[in-house]
Amino acid sequence: MSERLVVIGGDAAGMTAATQARRGRDDLEIVVLEKGPWTSYSACGIPYLVSGDVDRVEDLVVRTPQEFRDKHRIDARVRHEVTAVDLDARRVEVRALEQGRTFLLGFDQLLIATGARPLQPDLPGIDQPWVRGVQTLADGAHLLELAGRPRCRDVVVVGGGYIGLEMAEAFVQRGCRVTLVEGGEQPMRTLDRDMARLVTDALRKHGVTVQLGTRVESFDQGGGVQTSAGRLPADLAVLGLGVVPNGELAASAGIELGAKDAIAVDHRQRTSASGVYAAGDCAEVFHLVSRKRAHIALGTIANKAGRVAGINIAGGYASFPGVVGTAITRVCSTEVARTGLSEGEAAEAGIEYVVGRAESTTRAGYFPDTAPIVVKVLAEVGTGRLIGGQIVGADRGGKRIDTLATAITAGMTVHQVYDLDLAYAPAVSPLWDPVQVAARRAMTALG
């Protein structure tokens, strides 16, 4: 009898691991159990489905279960929910949701890729259908259906993180009146206050009403949101309060949890249980700058971790070096990006730092389509090491964060960043790239 790999969860991490395991071992039996109706899709694309930039839900599906079966001999079963893991008996309990029956399935190796779910605080009325988080394609389809109704005019977005920003943009683009309610004093808590202010400005410029320091208290029956600053009309409310890892299944099987209750994994994506791996939004990840394990739910990480898990499952050797906390989003024409540590995170990690901040342009100053860009970098006092970067800018300026992410990964100092041989032509950059100007300012601050 052949050895069997069971994968719980059929999105980025799960399917990447499954195909990678197949590549490494032709003889392995691979069964993927996915609770929802889709495999391998781009949840990050949901805001663009709602905005109308993307036409159909199906456009966000990278590969169907049938394709996995045909091309990779992976038995991908949708609408199959794993309800328990028995490590001693080495089997999972599966609920076939369509058929309404439960069965047991044995495994030799197990990958847990159960993802994360939108944080849903215990507020009165939050369970109504017009209040919705954004995580799965089903959420996307549901939001699209609600947004398409003629009476959907007022939209309240709860939370000013990546998803909140992107959903605010999407509904403005649909012609809705959008209010973004954020409990803290700024949107984008992964940015510093000064950079977040630029994001608030961009949101307002785009027609989003931004209410900071405002707590949501309850959702009225059928519409309307009660907040600490009064009632807001709402035909639809989107929750963008962040996500929590789906670690419960693993925990109840006795598998160790780690950072933010994500599943604890080592550099090879192994959990505390022998032969059991975890990857993606349900698992923790090593942060190369803070040198600590963290929980960051991102498709890029899920893909990388899934690949590493798959290679190891197939008997190969792969390790995931970790992340530097890079993330990017777009609010209309303004791109917002960050990498490494923010000021708050640096302070928390006990790192003394200086700041370099450049207000520059994306192209040569005299060039017609040039646009403003602000780049901020953090450098460690004593070593000069680059430890963080943030960018807010239009005209495709955000991807410049990759230069900083690469430099941080390489352990470069801001002096080395300043010396980098970056690409210049008037149509694409000022002579000194804004990231180098920021590095220069940090050098001056370091003395």
Place this chain on the structure above:
Amino acid sequence: MSERLVVIGGDAAGMTAATQARRGRDDLEIVVLEKGPWTSYSACGIPYLVSGDVDRVEDLVVRTPQEFRDKHRIDARVRHEVTAVDLDARRVEVRALEQGRTFLLGFDQLLIATGARPLQPDLPGIDQPWVRGVQTLADGAHLLELAGRPRCRDVVVVGGGYIGLEMAEAFVQRGCRVTLVEGGEQPMRTLDRDMARLVTDALRKHGVTVQLGTRVESFDQGGGVQTSAGRLPADLAVLGLGVVPNGELAASAGIELGAKDAIAVDHRQRTSASGVYAAGDCAEVFHLVSRKRAHIALGTIANKAGRVAGINIAGGYASFPGVVGTAITRVCSTEVARTGLSEGEAAEAGIEYVVGRAESTTRAGYFPDTAPIVVKVLAEVGTGRLIGGQIVGADRGGKRIDTLATAITAGMTVHQVYDLDLAYAPAVSPLWDPVQVAARRAMTALG
């Protein structure tokens, strides 16, 4: 009497060095002698002056002599040509072009920043006013004047390098019929053949007639270009055959020349003569990948080298680590970028390599404005070290070369590039950035 620094050449390297020297030493007397009528201008902006993207010649001037005098107490004299350097007597012979007189000026320290000039082969008729290279603002003003004439319809661009491409674009944008004549089998010799083919395609798509493998033989009286493939109508011809360093003044003073007859300098921009520095397009530069001295005429290098020279002149300590050969240009919406070594350069350097090539998109595949991008990387066999990268792509894709330039500078392997934590959101990138896809292909090729 105070010590005097004389700077020969008032563009990027010269003026950067002068201001940096002033910052370091308040007591220094600083005299800059510039042959032309402008200081500190963006020669790279000339094509956009011709295209009409930039309104006036003055828009390309970063700072005027008066500003240098007022803000930095730098005695910047335009229309002053240095005709000889006497190292023993420590003085230069200066021709005041307006006044028509010659005088001697003593120096304690000297910076040679004489720049480069367009290569002008010895062909019949090349000295006519309608045949022009592009280097100084005077060239720009002259081209603008010619292009503004009603009979300027047919333009021949000689040479398919950066300037040739940008000038071809500029004249197409003005509504001229443009033929680009290139002696070699491809435009952009700093790219590999397969990538250059994409550039040829982009040029043709934009309406430029591209004639490869065609030699220019002579220029007819008053218009028309004779080539190895017949006569081309021409009201205006632009020379884009590359540049040669202006090293003659230094050489005749007995200062050592280096790569491609550029002035030999060390890591602190010191020449072979004591107290004499050189920087910018007239000087050589250290190439961090080939580990050899090279001549690369670029504004970014001139600025960096000028800064290093200025700090050292003022008694500080600065060194210029070198370049990795990064360059970028734009042909209409298509950006063309390169860094490190091309296949030809790697072979010449005796480095055995593999290629990774990715045909991807600039944003998520399902995203509306996504555009094609091709990324090619070279990795060293045995070490896996990234040694080169080339990008041809639309939609602002070219600046992704900075990620590769940073990785090359850091000595990263393609495996490390693949593991980088780069920024992803559907609006700005595919989940796997094209540079990572190319790195992955190289990993596969390495085995």
